[in-house]
Amino acid sequence: MISREKPNSGYSNGEIQQQLQRIFADQTFAVSDILKRFLSFIVAETLEGRSNQIKEYTIGVNVLNKPQSFNPSQDAIVRIHAGRLRRALHYYYNGAGATDAIRIEMPKGSYLPYFVSNEVGSIEIHSGMNEDQINEYHGQGIAEQFVVTGEMQYAEDHLRIKLQMLNTETHEELWSQVVEYNLATTNGFDIQDGIVKKLAAAVNDYYKFVKHHSTPPTVLAVASVA
Numbered sequence: 001m002i003s004r005e006k007p008n009s010g011y012s013n014g015e016i017q018q019q020l021q022r023i024f025a026d027q028t029f030a031v032s033d034i035l036k037r038f039l040s041f042i043v044a045e046t047l048e049g050r051s052n053q054i055k056e057y058t059i060g061v062n063v064l065n066k067p068q069s070f071n072p073s074q075d076a077i078v079r080i081h082a083g084r085l086r087r088a089l090h091y092y093y094n095g096a097g098a099t100d101a102i103r104i105e106m107p108k109g110s111y112l113p114y115f116v117s118n119e120v121g122s123i124e125i126h127s128g129m130n131e132d133q134i135n136e137y138h139g140q141g142i143a144e145q146f147v148v149t150g151e152m153q154y155a156e157d158h159l160r161i162k163l164q165m166l167n168t169e170t171h172e173e174l175w176s177q178v179v180e181y182n183l184a185t186t187n188g189f190d191i192q193d194g195i196v197k198k199l200a201a202a203v204n205d206y207y208k209f210v211k212h213h214s215t216p217p218t219v220l221a222v223a224s225v226a
Contacts, residue, residue: 019104026096039113042054
């Protein structure tokens with residue numbers, strides 16, 4: 001299942017630094033010193049236990065080389081580059097980083113990085129398939145044609161998860177669905193079961209399509225909120 005961890009919870013500093021280097025090796029980050037400095041700064045401050053120091057002002061001064069007189073209320077430069085960083089991370093994890101074990105996020109409304117399990121990308125779902133279908137599913141290489149990933153937003157008692165099925169070669173989106181839960185009335189097991197059922201249905205639809213067509217589908221289903 002997808003899980004959001006508190007900053008520096010569940011992963012060693014070394015694991016997070018290795019993930020950071022994977023991200024920086026991607027072309028989107030390799031050509032932008034600002035994005036690398038921005039992400040490096042907020043991750044380093046968090047790992048050193050100084051996440052309370054991550055403010056718009058400190059980012060402006062330490063990352064963007066703004067003077068001590070920098071006034072965030074009059075200069076939106078930090079917010080502009082924060083938006084760039086969020087888009088770059090989203091692009092990375094929808095492409096080259098889709099199967100990475102650790103997902104680094106900076107949710108909107110905050111400059112704190114979160115370290116999120118990306119293990120949903122490795123889940124195999126065979127619900128609704130009999131043994132012969134499962135063997136055919138693997139024998140035809142269907143299991144290697146896509147990866148399932150997701151991203152999560154959390155605010156107060158509300159959880160929103162976007163699930164995606166991506167073509168492993170082109171990184172194009174085959175299927176996506178947005179699901180929302182009220183954590184005050186839904187327990188974690190129900191959330192996990194609900195996500196697995198939705199993924200199972202999407203995988204079964206993909207399996208049926210590939211079985212009767214020579215090429216994989218361009219789009220399997222449109223996004224929806226359930």
